Amino acid sequence: MRITVFGATRGTGRRFVRLALERGHEVEVVARRPEAVTDRHPNLTVRRGDVLAPETVGVEGADAVVYVVGPSGRGPTNLYSEGGRNVMDAMARQGVRRIVAVTNALGDQPSDTMPQRLLKRLVRRVFLEAACRDARLLEREIRTRDLDWTVVQPPRLTNGPARGAYRTAVGDGVRGGVLISREDLAGYLLKALEDSGTVHSVISVAY
Template sequence: MRISVLGASGRTGSAVVRRAREAGHEVTAVVREQSRLDEDLHPEHVVAGRDWDATLLTRAVAGADAVAFCLGPVPGGPRTVQQDLVALTLAAMRETGTRRLAAISASGGVVDGDDPLSRYLAKPIISRLLRHAFADMAEMEARIRASDRDWTILRPPRLLDGPGRGRYRSRRDGNVRWSYSLARADLALAVLDAIADASSIGATISVAAGTPDSSAGAHR
C-alpha cells in the first residue's frame, strides 16, 4: 500500500513511517524540512517544503492509497494550524482522487466514556490549559466529518516515547477507561490497523494502553 505520512519528521509521524516501512508499505514522508527527518526511516519518497499550500499537498498525496495525518499543534504557532492544514489536505485528496484518511486527534478534549477521575478532576484542568489546542482539534475533526473522504479519526491520550508493547486497546463509543497514555509506536500500529480496516471508515476511535476491560477491545 502507498501511504503518505503528513508530519513525518515529528515524533508521532516518525513512528508511523517506521511501522509502515516495517510492514512493507511504500511511504511518502511529508515534512517541512528534510534535514529533520530521522536518518534511519528511509521512506521511498520525501516531499518537503516550508509552505504547506495546495500545490505541495497535492503533490504529497497524489497516487497514495491512504493518507496519515500526524500533525499536532505548533507551540507559539497559529491557533488554527490543524484545522487549516486538514482543510488543505482534504482539498488535495479530492483533487487527486485519494480517498482514505487516518487522522490523529486526542482524547484530552472529550469526556465521553471517561472514568470519574478523568471526567471530574483531570480533564477540567487539562481543558483549561490546552483550550486553544483542543478547540483547533475539535474543528479539525468537524471538517473531516463533513468531508466526502473515507476517514477515520484516532484519539489517543498522553503519548510516550520509547518502545511500544506491540498492542493497544480501542473503543468507538467513548474513551478507553482507566488508561492515560499510549506509546507512539503503538499509536502508529493503530493508525495502520485503521487504514486497513474498512469497518473503521467514518468512525472516531479512542486508543490507549491499559488493562483489558469489558468496554474496550484488545488488539494484537
C-alpha cells in the same frame, strides 16, 4: 499500499513511517523541513510541503493519507483545522479517498471517569485549550467530507516501548485510559489504515 504521511519528522509520525516501511508499504513523506527526515529506505520518498501552504500540498498517486500533524506548544494553532482542510482539499482534487487523522483525547467522552474528566479540564485550561479546540474543528470538518476517513484520539503520549496490547473504543473514550506510547499508537494507525471496518469512525486508543 502507497501512503502519504504528513507530520513524519517527529514523534508518532516518524515511528509510523518506520513501521510502514518494515511492513512493506511505499511511503511518501511531505515535510516543511525535508532535511529533518533522516531515515533512508528504497521505498521512502521525501518532498517539501507545508500543510498551511495549500499550493505545496499534494497526494497524487497515494492510496491513503496519514495526518499526524499537531502543535508542539500551548499557543494558538490551526494545524489541525486549516492544515487538515488543505490536505483533504488536495485529496478531493487528486482522487484519494482514504485518510487516518490523529487528533487528541482532550474532549469530554460519555465513559470518562470523574478523575479523567477533571484531568482533561485541568490540562485544557492550563496547557492545551487551543489544541483541543482546533482538534474538534478538524473532527467536525472531516465528517462532512466524502472521504473514507478515520479519526484516532490518543491520550497523553510516552516514549516507552511498544507493548502490543492496548484498548480501543469507537465513538467514546477508553475508560480509565490516560496513556499510550508513540510506538503503540503508530502500530494502531497502521492497523486502522488497513482495516475498512474503521472507516467513518472516531476511535480512542489507550492502555
